[in-house]
Every structure is written in structure tokens, then in C-alpha cells.
Amino acid sequence: MRPLRLQLKGFTSFRDEQEIDFSSLDLFAIAGPTGAGKSSLLDAVTYALYGWVERVGGECGQLISQGLPSMAVTLEFDIDGARWRVTRRTYRKGATETLLERLTDGKWAPEAGKVREVNERVSALIGLDYDGFTRAVLLPQGRFDQFLAGDAKDRRRILTDLLDLHLYERMQKQALATAKQSKDRVDFLHQQLGTDFAGVDEAALSAERERIVALRDREKRLVGVRKRVQQIVERRHAVLGALDGLRGCAVEAREHIGAADGVARELTRLAADISRAERDATVASKRAIDATKAAETALAKLDAARERFGTIKDLHELEKKADRFVVARDELVTLQVTIKDAEAAATTLRERLAARKQALTAARAVETRDRDARVAARKVYEKAQHDSALAAVGQGLRKGDRCPVCGNVLTVAPKIAPSASLERAKTALERAETASEASREAVDHAEDGLKDVDREQRSLSEQLAAARKASTERAKVVRETQDGLRQVFGARVPSDPATALRDRIDEFEELDDDLRTADSAASRAREAATTAHAQRTALLASLETEKARIPLAAATALVTRATSLAAAPLPAFAARAPVDGDAAAFAAFATELGQGLTHLAATIDGLVKERGVDERSFVDEAALVAGDLVPRAETLDAFADALDTAVRKAAGDASAAEERAKRIERDLARKAELSGELVDNEKRAQLMSTLAKDLRADAIVDFVQAEALRTLAAEGTSRLSYLSSERYRLRFRDEEFYVVDVWNGEEERSVRTLSGGETFLASLALALALSEQIRALATTERAHLDSLFVDEGFGALDAETLTTVVSGIERLGADNGRLIGVISHVRDLTDQFPRIEVEKSQRGSSVKLIVR
Ligand SMILES: Nc1ncnc2c1ncn2[C@@H]1O[C@H](COP(=O)(O)OP(=O)(O)OP(=O)(O)O)[C@@H](O)[C@H]1O
Ligand SMILES: [Mg+2]
Structure with missing residues (x-):
């Protein structure tokens, strides 16, 4: 530090x-x-x-x-x-x-x-x-x-x-721990070797290996025996199989017999049907020919009629024309009568018109006279009226008075007329007016009469003109239609040409009906012929089908198979189908085939009976082969099963013994490994104890x-x-x-x-x-x-x-x-x-x- x-x-x-x-x-x-x-x-x-x-x-x-x-x-x-x-x-x-x-x-x-x-x-x-x-x-x-x-x-x-x-x-601690660990391991290994690996040694391995050899040898012998017994079983199965096969052949032969008989019956029926169908076809063909001929005849008749009268359409046209001709002709006659009557009436009317005109002239003259008279009467009356008024006004007026009407100074005193003349004038005027009125009405009446006659005359003229025009038209129609009718009837057209024409049309239609009837009869006859032929063809096709159903091939194969199964010749039958035969020939062949198969089935039955199988001899043979490896069984299958079981058991025992031997080998190797480890751990425990001791007490x-x-x-x-x-x-x-x-x-x-x-x-x-x-x-x-x-x-x-x-x-x-x-x-x-x-x-x- x-x-x-x-x-x-x-x-x-x-x-x-x-x-x-x-x-x-x-x-x-x-x-x-x-x-x-x-x-x-x-x-x-x-x-x-x-x-x-x-x-x-x-x-x-x-x-x-x-x-x-x-x-x-x-x-x-x-x-x-x-x-x-x-x-x-x-x-x-x-x-x-x-x-x-x-x-x-x-x-x-x-x-x-x-x-x-x-x-x-x-x-x-x-x-x-x-x-x-x-x-x-x-x-x-x-x-x-x-x-x-x-x-x-x-x-x-x-x-x-x-x-x-x-x-x-x-x-020291580590040495002590390692020593203890090794010691524990030594104890554990001692214990494991003494328990888990007790009895694991070379002798045990040798004993197990000897057991394996013995077990594999037994397995091998059992497999050999099983193979030989299997051959016996197969042989017996082959015999049984052949007999089963033959029985099957007999059954099959009988099935074929049934089929052959059925086909024979069917063929017989077909033979009858075919000949009947052939007959029917011939008849139908002939009928068809006849009907066709009849139709041709009807057609020829119709053609001839057409040749004569033209077509039915033409006749119908003519018929209409004839109708028009008759109508026009009759109307023409009527019209001519009408014209004659009208001309007579016109003459009468002209006379009446002249009389009416004369009457009108006379009436007018009277009317002129009466009117003049009335005018004169009025003038008189008006003078009388004036005079009367003057008298009224001038009553009291003197000379030198101013006129109350005109204002002028009167030069003279007015003269007053007597009032009686006014009344007379009035009466005369009233009479003149009444007379004038009456003559006026007489004129009006004469004019109306004239107008009526005039109207009548115009109407008659119109009727006459219309009748003449219609007459001309009808005459034209008559001419035209008559020309057409003459082409058919010649110069002498009958009075009722329409009826004559209808008779001909009826004749035509009859021929036409005949032709249609003949045609449909002919086509029916031909259809019938076709059906009859088709039926015949179908029957012939059925014949082919039935021929194919004859079990010839199956029967031939059956004979071959049965011969092979029997391993001996069997009664063969000459089964050869006709090459070109009719239904009857094939029916006969099918019957013959059925008979041959019946004989074959009977022969096989006999053979099967004769070759019945006895299992005991096979079991004896298997017992001889097995010797004392497995106990004798009642049946061959039980023998085979017992051998299977014995082989499996021997193989299983041998495999188990091999497994055991392998396990002993593994255990031996592991035992050696553990023993080595034990020695190593003992050494290490010793060494570590010594080391710990050396390091002890500081x-x-x-x-x-x-x-x-x-x-x-x-x-x-x-x-x-x-x-x-x-x-x-x-x-x-x-x-x-x-x-x-x-x-x-x-x-x-x-x-x-x-x-x-x-x-x-x-x-x-x-x-x-x-x-x-x-x-x-x-x-x-x-x-x-x-x-x-x-x-x-x-x-x-x-x-x-x-x-x-x-x-x-x-x-x-x-x-x-x-x-x-x-x-x-x-x-x-x-x-x-x-x-x-x-x-x-x-x-x-x-x-x-x-x-x-
Ligand atoms: N908690 C505190 N607060 C203030 N001053 C402290 C505290 N504790 C110690 N002192 C003072 O710190 C100063 C330093 O002390 P220290 O022991 O480091 O001195 P020094 O240099 O080693 O002296 P000497 O030469 O005597 O050994 C001293 O005056 C001591 O009294
Ligand atoms: Mg100090």
C-alpha cells in the first residue's frame, strides 16, 4: 500500500x-x-x-x-x-x-x-x-x-x-477434507463391492457361457424339427387343398350346368322369336310396297284433275269471280228497271213544275194589286190623320196668331174637317192591309210549292245519274268476270257458275284426301316394316349375346384345372361350338355342354370320395421326427404350435443367458474399476492424513x-x-x-x-x-x-x-x-x-x- x-x-x-x-x-x-x-x-x-x-x-x-x-x-x-x-x-x-x-x-x-x-x-x-x-x-x-x-x-x-x-x-484444512473425502469413498466402495458385486467372478461368467451353448444347441435342434414338421403340415395342406379344389370344381361345374341349361332355354326361345320376326318383316315389307303404289295412284289422279281444272287455288279464285259475276249481273237487271221508272217520273215532274210556275205568276199579280191598294189606303188615312190634328191645334186659332207648329204668323184662320172621315179612312186601310197580307201569303205558298217540285226533280235526276253510273260499273264487272268464266266453261257459261265450280272443288278435295290417306297408310306400312326389321335385328343381337353366355371357355378351363388337381385324366367331352349355326344349333350345343359338365361333376364327386384324408398318419410321422424334444400332440397344428413355443422359449432363454453373461462381463469390468479406485482412494487418504498431520499444530x-x-x-x-x-x-x-x-x-x-x-x-x-x-x-x-x-x-x-x-x-x-x-x-x-x-x-x- x-x-x-x-x-x-x-x-x-x-x-x-x-x-x-x-x-x-x-x-x-x-x-x-x-x-x-x-x-x-x-x-x-x-x-x-x-x-x-x-x-x-x-x-x-x-x-x-x-x-x-x-x-x-x-x-x-x-x-x-x-x-x-x-x-x-x-x-x-x-x-x-x-x-x-x-x-x-x-x-x-x-x-x-x-x-x-x-x-x-x-x-x-x-x-x-x-x-x-x-x-x-x-x-x-x-x-x-x-x-x-x-x-x-x-x-x-x-x-x-x-x-x-x-x-x-x-x-491443512484442505488436506484434512480431502483425506476425509477419500476415506468416505473407500468405505462406500468397500460396501458396494461387498454387496452389489458379491458373486461377480470369472466362474460365474464361465457357468453362464456354458448355459448359453446348451440353450443355443437345443434351439437349433428345435428349429430343425420345426422345419421338418412344417413340411409335413404343408404336404397335408397340399392334399387337402387339392381335394378342396376338386370339390370347388364340382360345385363350379354344377353352376356352369345351370348356366348352360339356362342359355339353351333362352336360345330355343330366341330361335322361335327370330323366325316369327322374319315372317313379320316380310309381310310388313309387302304391305309397305302396296301402300306406296296406292299413294302413287292417288297422286296420278290428282295430277290429272289439275291438268284439267288447274290447281285448286285457281278454282277457288274462279269461284270468287263467279260469285261476283252473278251479283253484278243481277244488280244490272235491277238497275235497268230503276232507270226506266225514274225516266217516267221525270216526265210527270216536269208537267207539275210548269203548273206550279203558272200559279206563282198569278199569285204575284194579285199581290201587286193588293199592295197598291194598301198604299193608297194608307195615304188617305194619313191625310185624314193630318186633318184631324190640324183641327185639334187650330181650334181657337185666328188670323195673325202665330202657328204653334211652325211659328209662322197665320195669314188665315185654319179650316177644320169633320172627324168622321178619319174613321173611315182607318177602316179602309185595315181592310186593304188584310187583303195585301193574304195575297202575300198566297205568293209564299206558291213559291214553296214550286221549290218542293224543284227539289223533287233534282233528287230524281241524282238518282237517275247514280243508277246509270252503277249500271255502267256492273256491266263492266259482268264483262270481265264472264271472260274468265268462259275460259273454263267455254262460250256457254252456266247460269250458276259458282255452284258448278264448287262441285269441281269438292271433287278436287276428295282426290286430295285420297292422296293424303294413301300417303299416311304407305308411311305407316313402311314404319311397320322398319320396326319388324329392327325387331329381327335386335333378336339376332340377343342371339349373339346368348351365344356368348354359353360357358364354354369356363367349362374348358374348369376341365383343365380339375385334371391338374386330380393329377389324373378326367372324362373330357367333345365341346365344340357350331361355327355358323342358327339359334337352334346353338341351343343344341348348350344342352350338350350341360350334359358333359354333369358327367364331369359326377366323376369329380367319385374321385373326392375315393381320396378322403386321414390326419393320424401325418401326426405319427411328426411324432417320429420330434423324438423327445416336445411331447406328442393330438393334431398336426397343435404339434406345430408346440414346436413354435418351444423354439421361442429356447431362443428367449439363450438371449436371457447372453444378457446375463454380458452383465457379468460389465460387472467384472466395473468391479475392477472400483477396486482400482478403492486402492487410489486408500492411498490418497493416507497421504492427505500424513500431510494434515505435518501441517498440524502450526x-x-x-x-x-x-x-x-x-x-x-x-x-x-x-x-x-x-x-x-x-x-x-x-x-x-x-x-x-x-x-x-x-x-x-x-x-x-x-x-x-x-x-x-x-x-x-x-x-x-x-x-x-x-x-x-x-x-x-x-x-x-x-x-x-x-x-x-x-x-x-x-x-x-x-x-x-x-x-x-x-x-x-x-x-x-x-x-x-x-x-x-x-x-x-x-x-x-x-x-x-x-x-x-x-x-x-x-x-x-x-x-x-x-x-x-
Ligand atoms: N476535536 C478536536 N477539535 C479541535 N482540536 C482538536 C480536536 N482534537 C484534537 N485537537 C487538537 O488538535 C491539535 C493537533 O494535535 P496533534 O496531536 O495532531 O498535534 P501534533 O502536531 O502531533 O503535536 P505534537 O507535536 O505535540 O505531537 C492539538 O492542539 C489538539 O489538542
Ligand atoms: Mg503528535
Whole structure:
């Protein structure tokens, strides 16, 4: 362990944060006046590492700077090239926080956080607990002589830690554990070999192998016998099979007989049907020919009629024409009568018209006269009226009066006429008007009469004109139709041509009906002929089917098979089908085939009866073959089954014996393996017991510790000799260090008898030797004491000794990379080294690095 940097705050007199960088130092002093805080810096180191400080033990809270709530220390250090950092903070109220970190890839990574965990990790890393650390690395003020003159047990314990002598303890434990393990294994193997492998030996294996040979031999003989019995069984099955086959042939022959008889019957029926169908076809053909001829005759008649009268369509046309002719002719006659009557009526009408005109002229003359008379009467009346009015107005008027009508002055007095003439004039006028009215009506009447006659005459003229026009049209129709009729009837067209034509049409239709009837009869007859022929063809096809159903091929194959099964010739039958026969010939052949098959079936029946099989002779033969390998069975199948079972059992027994033999072989190999393992374990148990015994009672540890102490004494001697100006040498004996005083006849005395300054020199010599030699003495790589701090002790030295000590420390202490720090308030000493100056003030202590 080598400190690199120390940071502290609120620790004893260091109220403010202080930092010390040790990295550039190797041999240095911590200087300062009494109570400045020198020891506090080393206390800060053990506080950070172990949470323990020499002067207060675990009660570190006491070291919190008065008036501050907490203190904190961080120590960065190096162990074998690895960088670590431990931080510890304690609060006045008692709580403590810790953190152990390691620098990995340039970053601080936490390694432990709990107080106990951090403490254990630090002890393990440094390889020393607090006690070891303060005796070998950091020698606190007033206690630097603990290793030299302290308790022997503590010294040995520190050496065990420093030299990692726990290794031997661990080795002993391991040896004991291995010895026990091996012993347990030995016991287990003894037990297993005595139980699981009892009876597993070569003799057992030989016996099993002999059993296998015997069992395989029996199996082989049984297989041979089984094969021969199997042959007997097969032979018997062959005989039985042939008889079964023959029985089957008989059955089949009978089936064929049935088929052949059936076909024969069917063929016989077909023969009759075919001859009947042939007859029917001939008759139908003849009928068809006759009917066709009749149809041809009807057609010829119809053609002749057409030749004579044209087609029936023409006749129908003519018929219509004849109808029109008759109608027109009759209408023409009527019209001519009408015209004659109208011409007579026209004459009468002309006479009446003349009379009417005369009457009208007379009436008009009367009317003119009466009108004139009326006009004259009116004039008279109007004069009478005027006269009368004048008389009324002029009543009283005199000459010279102004006229009330015209305003003129009357020159004469008006004359007044008598009123009787007005009445007469009026009566005359009324008579004249009545007469005029009557003559006027007579004129109107004469005019109406004239108009009636005139109307009548126009109407008659129209009728006459219409009759004449119609007569002309009918005459034209008569002419035209008559021409057409003449083509058929010649010059003498009958008076009723339509009836004559209808008779001919009837005749035509009759011929047409005859033709249709004849045609349909002919086609029916032809259909019947076709049907009859088709029937015949179908029957002939059935004949082919039936012929094919004659079981000739099957019967022939049956005869061949039966002959083979019988292994003897059988009565063959001449079964040859007619080459070109009709149905009757084939029917006869089918009957003949049936008879042949009947004979064959009977022959086979006889043969089967004659060759019945007796199983006993086969069983006897099998028993002879089997000998005493299996007991005799009742049937051949039972014999075969028994042999099967016996073969299987023999094979199974042999296989089981082989399995057993294999297992014995495996067990033998395993037994040898386990025996070897037993011997090995016995040896190992023995060896480990011996080793454990050798390591027991710390004999080796004691030895190594004693050797180390002796070496330290020897190494310390050379340093002490120098520091004491050749006066003292160190010796270790009976768990104690002694000094040999050269000045006093090299007498040996306890180190406890040395003066304060001498004790410091001896302790310093031993500490330097320890930190140097520890590497050579250690059993493992872990013990590296890279630093040494000595707090005070120098105060007890005189000036001359101090000079020797300074040069001694420089010479003895400073070697490769080790950090050695001496703490003193003695200026003469500290001025010799680069130093950390600790200054005190009322505000608190502070540090300052002073390099020479
Ligand atoms: N809790 C505390 N608060 C304040 N000061 C404290 C506390 N504990 C100790 N001190 C003081 O801190 C000062 C430093 O003590 P330290 O033992 O470190 O001194 P020193 O430099 O080693 O002295 P010396 O040369 O006498 O050994 C002392 O004055 C001590 O009384
Ligand atoms: Mg001190």
C-alpha cells in the first residue's frame, strides 16, 4: 500500500479542507510545532482505511473539529499498480458513511459502500488489520516500539498476516477434507463391492457361457424339427387343398350346368322369336310396297284433275269471280228497271213544275194589286190623320196668331174637317192591309210549292245519274268476270257458275284426301316394316349375346384345372361350338355342354370320395421326427404350435443367458474399476492424513515465523549497528528481542532495558528491516509494504545521534519507490528532508509542501 493523496476536512485542528499529494514524494518529513496537527494527518489515514484511530479507538466522532457538524477524509492509494480510493465521513450525531472505489478505465467505480464491508475489503487489500498496519506500516506516536518490545503473540499474529501464513492453515484444512473425502469413498466402495458385486467372478461368467451353448444347441435342434414338421403340415395342406379344389370344381361345374341349361332355354326361345320376326318383316315389307303404289295412284289422279281444272287455288279464285259475276249481273237487271221508272217520273215532274210556275205568276199579280191598294189606303188615312190634328191645334186659332207648329204668323184662320172621315179612312186601310197580307201569303205558298217540285226533280235526276253510273260499273264487272268464266266453261257459261265450280272443288278435295290417306297408310306400312326389321335385328343381337353366355371357355378351363388337381385324366367331352349355326344349333350345343359338365361333376364327386384324408398318419410321422424334444400332440397344428413355443422359449432363454453373461462381463469390468479406485482412494487418504498431520499444530507456521523473526533480527542488526554507531546488535530468542551491547562485553539484555532514544533507534532499525524483508519472507505475493510512517521519537535523540539517524534513514530507507515519512517537531531533523509543513492558527491548521 502506497498513499497517493489525502484530503481531510473538519478533522481535529483541520477545520478547513486540506489536501496532501504524496505522489511525487519518497522520503519526506511532516514538520510543525507542538499541537500543529502532524499526528492528525496519520490519524486521518487510519480513520479513512479502518475507521479506527490510535488515540480514540473507534470513537472517531471525538476528532470532529469543535464547532463543526461532521468530518470527512478521502485517501487515494495504490496497491500493486491498482488505484483505490476510500472516503469516510462521520457526523457528530454518530452516523458514518463510507465508500470504497476503484479507478477503472479512468473512472472511479464503487466497490463497497457499507462500513463493515469497506473495512473488510480494505484489510484484505492491504493484507493487514489495524493492529498489523500500526505496527508495520504506520508507527503511531508513542507506540513505535510495539513490534520490538510488544506482546509476542501479537508479533506472531502480525507476521502471520504479513507473510500470509494462513496459507498453511488453509492447506491443512484442505488436506484434512480431502483425506476425509477419500476415506468416505473407500468405505462406500468397500460396501458396494461387498454387496452389489458379491458373486461377480470369472466362474460365474464361465457357468453362464456354458448355459448359453446348451440353450443355443437345443434351439437349433428345435428349429430343425420345426422345419421338418412344417413340411409335413404343408404336404397335408397340399392334399387337402387339392381335394378342396376338386370339390370347388364340382360345385363350379354344377353352376356352369345351370348356366348352360339356362342359355339353351333362352336360345330355343330366341330361335322361335327370330323366325316369327322374319315372317313379320316380310309381310310388313309387302304391305309397305302396296301402300306406296296406292299413294302413287292417288297422286296420278290428282295430277290429272289439275291438268284439267288447274290447281285448286285457281278454282277457288274462279269461284270468287263467279260469285261476283252473278251479283253484278243481277244488280244490272235491277238497275235497268230503276232507270226506266225514274225516266217516267221525270216526265210527270216536269208537267207539275210548269203548273206550279203558272200559279206563282198569278199569285204575284194579285199581290201587286193588293199592295197598291194598301198604299193608297194608307195615304188617305194619313191625310185624314193630318186633318184631324190640324183641327185639334187650330181650334181657337185666328188670323195673325202665330202657328204653334211652325211659328209662322197665320195669314188665315185654319179650316177644320169633320172627324168622321178619319174613321173611315182607318177602316179602309185595315181592310186593304188584310187583303195585301193574304195575297202575300198566297205568293209564299206558291213559291214553296214550286221549290218542293224543284227539289223533287233534282233528287230524281241524282238518282237517275247514280243508277246509270252503277249500271255502267256492273256491266263492266259482268264483262270481265264472264271472260274468265268462259275460259273454263267455254262460250256457254252456266247460269250458276259458282255452284258448278264448287262441285269441281269438292271433287278436287276428295282426290286430295285420297292422296293424303294413301300417303299416311304407305308411311305407316313402311314404319311397320322398319320396326319388324329392327325387331329381327335386335333378336339376332340377343342371339349373339346368348351365344356368348354359353360357358364354354369356363367349362374348358374348369376341365383343365380339375385334371391338374386330380393329377389324373378326367372324362373330357367333345365341346365344340357350331361355327355358323342358327339359334337352334346353338341351343343344341348348350344342352350338350350341360350334359358333359354333369358327367364331369359326377366323376369329380367319385374321385373326392375315393381320396378322403386321414390326419393320424401325418401326426405319427411328426411324432417320429420330434423324438423327445416336445411331447406328442393330438393334431398336426397343435404339434406345430408346440414346436413354435418351444423354439421361442429356447431362443428367449439363450438371449436371457447372453444378457446375463454380458452383465457379468460389465460387472467384472466395473468391479475392477472400483477396486482400482478403492486402492487410489486408500492411498490418497493416507497421504492427505500424513500431510494434515505435518501441517498440524502450526508447526510450519511457527517455524516460518521464528525464521522470519531471526531474519528480521539479523537485518535489523546491520541497521541498528549503523544507527548506534556500532554499539548494538539485535537478537531474537525465546519469543523476545534482545540487544547485544558491544560496549559491555557483548552482553545480551532485553530490549526493554534500552533508553527512550535507543528504543526508538532499535524500533526504527526493525521497522526498516521489516518493510524491506517482508517481500522475501512472504509465502505469497500479497505482502507488499510500500510505505512506512514513523511518528515522533526523534525528540529523544541528541544532536549527534540525530545526524546519524538522518543519514541512516536516507541510506537505509530510501530504495525503489518506497514512501517513508518521518514526523517530528525537531527542526534539525525535518529541515534535512522535503517536508509537509503543518501550521497552526486560531482558525485551524493548514498544510504546505516544501521541497528542498
Ligand atoms: N476535536 C478536536 N477539535 C479541535 N482540536 C482538536 C480536536 N482534537 C484534537 N485537537 C487538537 O488538535 C491539535 C493537533 O494535535 P496533534 O496531536 O495532531 O498535534 P501534533 O502536531 O502531533 O503535536 P505534537 O507535536 O505535540 O505531537 C492539538 O492542539 C489538539 O489538542
Ligand atoms: Mg503528535
